Amino acid sequence: MSAISRDEVANLARLARISISDAELDHLATEMDVILGAVARVQEVAGKDVPPTSHPLDVSNVARDDQVVPSLTPSEALSGAPASDEQRFKVPQILGEE
Amino acid sequence: MMIRESAASMAAALASKEISAVDLANQHYDQITAVDKDVHAFLYLDKEGALAHAAEVDKKRAAGEKLSPLAGVPLALKDVLTQKGIPTTCGSKILEGWRPPYDSTVVTKLKSAGIVILGKTNMDEFAMGSSTENSAFGPTKNPWDLTRIPGGSGGGSSASLAAYEAPLAIGTDTGGSIRQPAAVTGTVGVKPTYGGVSRYGLVAFSSSLDQAGPCARSVLDTALLHQVIAGFDPKDSTSINQNVPDVVAAAKKQDIKGMKIGVVKQLSGNGYQKGVENKFKESLDELVKLGAEIVEVSCPNFEYALAAYYLIAPSECSSNLARFDSIRFGLRVGDDGSKSAEEVMNLTRAAGFGREVKRRIILGTYALSSGYYDAYYGSAQKVRTLIKRDFESAFTKCDVLVSPTAPTTAFKIGEKTNDPLAMYLNDIATIPVNMAGIGGMSLPCGLAEEDNLPVGFQIMSPAMKDDRMYLVGGALEATLNNKWGKPILDFAPNLAASK
Structure with a gap:
């Protein structure tokens, strides 16, 4: 059985x-x-008592x-902006038509 | 011609005015013109800016100003660090043409040391890869054999050194991207302790693992560059506020009598090329002759490091690369007035990112999503704790740890591009260092008998004890050069002469 379906991957791409x-x-x-399948083996070793490390320092x-x-x-x-107007980043529409 | 000299010799010739910084930069640009059409180490050359900077250094020297030791020596900069006004692409279409409005701290330090930045070097897109084949601008070739990879992600930096296009280079190392390219090109590269070199202006891939570091053709040159770029930076909240260990003195010392050197049992055997293991073992014999004691140590959780890395790095990258949204900088695709910001974002990221980057963003998005977080990202973070503990326990038995840097010598371009898992295995010996945030060095230790290609020897030191890598590396390099009668790169084909 596969770990992840085609639909799930499509949803992840959307996210x-x-x-x-x-x-x-x-x-x-x-x-x-x-x-x-290959990375799932991280689940084999780490017991409940092991604290997670998010950062080396x-x-x-x-x-x-x-x-x-x-x-x-x-x-x-603004020098790298694809579009700008009056000292602002110019963006495509963010609200729907309605 | 000085291009085959060490950076230290170039610095001495500059100091005694045997050569000017402008002439030295021009010699390197001539070499780049002669060989880079074959090697493709550079993505961008800033000849005008570099020569102006070199002329400034010459002027200061003529006026008798006190200059830093490497003033006037040229350098190749990995295209993942910002340099004001100079294109910074990270090997990606999504940043093509972007000129950052600020310098990274590494670049600020290089500039104030009078180091002349020749140009930006090629890399796997956003530093994700082990071969530079993931660059959107085409692969870099290994100067030892142009049909082979120069390592990655920093293959442009390593190839520029091996092809004598620059005596110094900057790399970045998230899972081995400085050390593995050094190993397969017969050059030296160091991943400093995490927090030892500022990440300000380093375009982020995996923030808890990324670290910039020095690359060169000798241990001493690497140390001289390390000294320039390391140190506390208030602009990086993970910068370590401590004195930089004296890596230059350590590189020169060449006395390792009584040092305890730990061989990691898990970083050998299955998957390691015979010639790699042989050169590694011969180097251990040399270290014994120099008076070091070899001890075997066990790090049982290293077995899980690769799996944990390929969850942690993609998770962090899926978050970091969200900034490439087509709004503030970089590419924008499909903005014809009829589409929403979200549609434009979707099209831009589809067109701007390559296959490997998309794969990792999606993998990271999965590992961080609710319902899977604990099983994947959470478990990987626990493995990270276990790896840190393995190192802590190993360092109670020895001063440094050693292993081969990469399991094989340079492979053929195209050989592994369709098998992500095979590609990931290149980093099996380098990843544990990043997970624990400690220091790692690769230096050449010979040519594998099967293919006559360079083999890398990895030295790992506890955090902020980076000087120990230089101490052991300097001693081993001296004894090996003595045994070979010349530096390893003298065995490489002469690219310019072969034309």
């Missing part, structure tokens, strides 16, 4: 905002199944001094 063709989906669903909430330092100008910040 990840990647449009995907049917041919790509066929290929990816097969590959994902093989990869998941024990640091949290590092903050810098609250000083004003030079930052990007609006034109620098």
Whole structure:
């Protein structure tokens, strides 16, 4: 039995905002199944008593001094934008027609 | 011609005014012109900017200003670090043409040390891969054999060193992307302790694993570059606020009498090429002759490192790469006025990302989704704890750990592109280091008898004890060069002369 179905992969692609063709989906669903089969072995070793490690360093909430330092100008910040207008990022419509 | 010299020799020649920084940069650009059409190490050359910077260094030197040790020495920069005004693509179509408005901290440090940045080097897209075949701009070739891969993801950096296009390079290492390319090209590469070199301006792949580091053709040159780029940076919240260990002194010391060197039992055997294992064992014999003691250590959970890595790295990448949304920078596809932001995003990411990147984003999205989180990402994080414990226990028995860097020598271009799992196996010996955030070095230890291709020797040190890798690496390199009668790259075919 496969670990992941074609429909599930299609849904993941939708969640990840990647449009995907049917041919790509066929290929990816097969590959994902093989990869998941291989990585699932992480479940074999780690018992309930083992704490998770999310990060190699024990640091949290590092903050810098609250000083004003030079930052990007609006034109620098917008320099890579695909479209901009009056010092703003210009985006495609975000609300429906209705 | 100075291009085959070490960075240290180039620095000395610059200091004594035997050569100018401008001439030295030009010699390297001549070499790039001669060989890079075959090697394809570079994605972008900033000749104008580099020569202007070199002229500035020459002017300062002529005026008698005190300069840093590597001032005027050229360098190749992996295209995953931002350099203000210079295209930064990460090997991806989605960032093609993007010119960052700021310098990464690594670049700021390089510039203030007077190091001349020649250009940006090729890489697997967003540093995901072990061969540079995942670059959207075509693969880099291994200077030892142009039909073979130069390693990855930092294959452009490693190939530029082996082809004498640059004496120094910067790489980044998330699961082996500095060390494995070094291994398969006969060069040296170091992944410093996590937090040892700032990640500010390093385009993120997997933030808890990514680390920039130095690459060169000798251990001393690598140490000299390490000294320049390492150190605390308030712009990186995971930067370690401690003094950088004196890696340059360690590289020069060449005395390892009484050191305990641990051989990791799990990083050998099945899957390792015979010639790789032989060169590794011969190097152990050399270390014994130098007065070190070899002990065998067991790290039983390393067996699960690869599986855990291929959950943690994709999970973090699925989140990090969400920023490529077609809104603030990079590619935008299909914005014809009729489509919504979400549709444009979907089309842009479909067109902008390559196969491997899509595969990992989708895998990571799955591993983090509710219902599967505990089984996949959660379990992988627990394995990470077990790997850290394995290292902690091993380092109570020895000063450094060693293994082959990669299980095989350079393979043929195209050989593994259709088998992701076979490709992932290249990183089996390098991944544990990233999981624990400790230091790792690869240096050449000979040519495998089957194919006459370079083999990498990996040295691993506890966190913030990076000097130990340089100590052992420097001693081993000296004794091997002595045995061979010349540096290993002198055995490689001369690309320029073969034309």
